[in-house]
Amino acid sequence: MLKRIWIIFVSRNREFYRDKSGFGWNIVFPFFIIIGFSIIFNQDDRTEYKIGVIGNGNNIKKEISRQYGNFRHTKFMEFIPVDNIVSGREKLVHHRIDMLIDPGQGIYWKSESSPKSYLAEKILQAANYSAEDESFITGTVEGREIPYFEWLFPGVLGMNMMFSALFGVGYTVVRDRKHGVLKRLSVTPLVPFEFLTAHIISRMFALFITTSVVYTGCSLLYGFENRGSYFSLMVVFSLGGFSMISLALIIASRSSSEEFAGGFLNLLTWPMMLLSEVWFSLEGARPWVRNIARLFPLTHLTGGVRKIMNDGATLYDIRYNVFALTAMTVIFLTLGSVLFRWRKAD
16 A cells, blocks of 8 residues: 555656746746845735724823714724723734823823834824924833734735645546546555545645745845744644645546636635635634634634744644644545546446
8 A cells, every 4th residue: 555655656756847937837936925025015005004993982081082083083094992901912912903092191102113104103193283382192002012013924925825835636537537647546455544645645745845945035134933842843844744735636526627617726725715714814804704714724723833933822822723623634635536536427
């Protein structure tokens, strides 16, 4: 059995590396994203700002009530209730909100590394029309602030793994079924479990190589750091890769149409990429949107890696993400094995 798995594993690796355009794109594409954002982000022109408000907003310090009222009526502002200062500051340094305000104390906090936080502060200051009125005062954010690019980096790594896993495995299996390769393999001693196992190991091997190259290159260019354990990082990357490869096997389990597989993969990847907090936080989004996002493996992969790299979290700290990825892997792999067929449907 191990010999047959090894033969399929080697053949899939050779197929991947011989496709120089696909292999190169998996490495170059994340660099384009990081470099592009590093150039244009300081000119961010989006008009929506997320303001965290401590308390219910009814208990307002009398001296700043006029300024706060004017600020609340400014267009393109979203005011998000925050339970306390500690959770509010954590959201601020992780770019989940652009400013934190305590109207009861007349204090606000901003992020020194966020252009949107800077502009929100200017809007707040401009809301105090009268020089005679008392104004908000600036609070101090304790702890290390996380630059946006450092916050973005784990999401880019996860997105690159998602595309490589879903399209790499999905298209390969569908193409082999369409061209009769799987039909010929079905009359050999190879069983579906061995074939799928070899596919998973081969793609994980490729994912680790490309992700390692991208991680090392971006770390050298921008000085990104991993503040957690590399072992924890490897565990989360492994679980995330396994879960998305297993998901690809479900899509490719019976289909023999590359067009259908491509359309279905696009239908799956775009919502996953937009709702998994790769590019922006879902803080303040509707509950049903956040619940849908939790169904995607990329959400838990990005969240877990981000907490390890940015905050130095342990596997216990991200146990919910680890459990979710493990459960998804088991469910997806089981369904893929049950649904898998060697031949095209008649």
